[in-house]
Amino acid sequence: MIVTLPNSLAxxxxxxxxxxSVRITPDQFIDLVTANPDLQLERTAAGELIxxxxxxxxxxxxxxxxxxxxxxxxEEQGGNGIAFDSSTGFTLPNGAIRFPDAxxxxxxxxxxxxxxxxxSFVPLCPDFVIELRSESDNLAKLxxxxxxxxxxxxxxxxxxxxxxxxxEIYRAGQAVEVxxxxxxxxxxxxxxxxxxxxxxxxx
Numbered sequence: 268m269i270v271t272l273p274n275s276l277a278x279x280x281x282x283x284x285x286x287x288s289v290r291i292t293p294d295q296f297i298d299l300v301t302a303n304p305d306l307q308l309e310r311t312a313a314g315e316l317i318x319x320x321x322x323x324x325x326x327x328x329x330x331x332x333x334x335x336x337x338x339x340x341x342e343e344q345g346g347n348g349i350a351f352d353s354s355t356g357f358t359l360p361n362g363a364i365r366f367p368d369a370x371x372x373x374x375x376x377x378x379x380x381x382x383x384x385x386x387s388f389v390p391l392c393p394d395f396v397i398e399l400r401s402e403s404d405n406l407a408k409l410x411x412x413x414x415x416x417x418x419x420x421x422x423x424x425x426x427x428x429x430x431x432x433x434x435e436i437y438r439a440g441q442a443v444e445v446x447x448x449x450x451x452x453x454x455x456x457x458x459x460x461x462x463x464x465x466x467x468x469x470x
Contacts, residue, residue, distance in 0.1 A: 290314035296364055297387070300356075312361040312415075322353075326401040329429060329468055333369050333397055340454075340461040348373045348394070348458075356388035359419040364388055365412065369397040371458065392420035395457050400428040413437045423457040432469055 291299065296310045307319035322330065330353055337350045351370040358364050370393035377385075384390055396416050398409050406428070413424045417437055424437035434452060436444040454461030 291316060293358060293362065293364065293388075307366065309356075309366055310362075310364040312359070312363040314362070320401075320403045323401060323403075325429075326399060329399055330368050332468060333399065333427075333463065336463055336467075337369055337371065337397075337461070340458070344460045346371075346458060346461060347375075349377045351389070351393070357393060358388045358390045359392045359415070361415070361419055363415065363419075365415070367393060367396040367416070368399045371395040392416060394420075394422050395454070396421055396424045398424070398426050400426065400430065402430060410435065410443075413443075423455060425452060425463075427465075427468065429469055432465075434465070 291310065291314055293310070296308070296316075299316070300306075300308055307321065309317040309319065311317065334350065334352045340346050341348065341350055348371050351367075351372075353366060353368045355370065356364050356366050357370065372389075372391055372394050376391055376394070380390070393416070396413070398413060400406065400409055409426055413426050413435070414437070416424050417439055421437070422439045426435040426437070428434070432448045434446045434449055436446065436452075438444075438455075449465055451465055452463045454463075
């Protein structure tokens with residue numbers, strides 16, 4: 268099966284497991300990810316497969332800085348939770364399997380998982396997520412992804428757009444707030460004390 272990535276960045280041949288239907292189950296998705304470790308794949312709630320373009324240098328650099336600041340906040344200020352990078356998959360209550368660029372869940376929710384559950388895609392929706400838009404990302408699709416997180420239990424989400432130096436803030440039960448050229452973001456009541464300095468992310 269040949270899959271053409273968005274914006275014609277590349278064409279990738281998927282190693283398609285035998286007897287795999289177009290709409291794949293969570294177990295089939297795990298098999299597909301295992302067979303294609305170099306691809307960035309996601310599964311929608313309807314079982315459709317999403318093939319994301321590889322991360323470029325600038326996006327990868329920004330991603331690791333965001334993850335670093337999140338982990339530093341946990342280590343230095345005792346943030347009572349667990350942080351995850353962009354390689355971590357989450358199985359949402361609606362059945363979608365998503366890979367946010369950064370995520371955080373409370374320690375209490377993490378402790379409810381068995382050792383086996385912690386080794387696979389996390390069967391929880393994160394309390395907090397960050398999506399970092401790259402030049403190849405479709406904004407409307409990212410916005411829909413943030414809304415999906417909220418519908419499945421996320422309390423706070425940030426959609427960071429370095430190209431426009433704009434941030435959309437998603438809060439449970441509230442309208443989306445759009446910030447133009449903000450200098451920092453606050454974790455608010457969800458991550459008290461966490462401040463992300465955006466000037467370090469824009470550069």
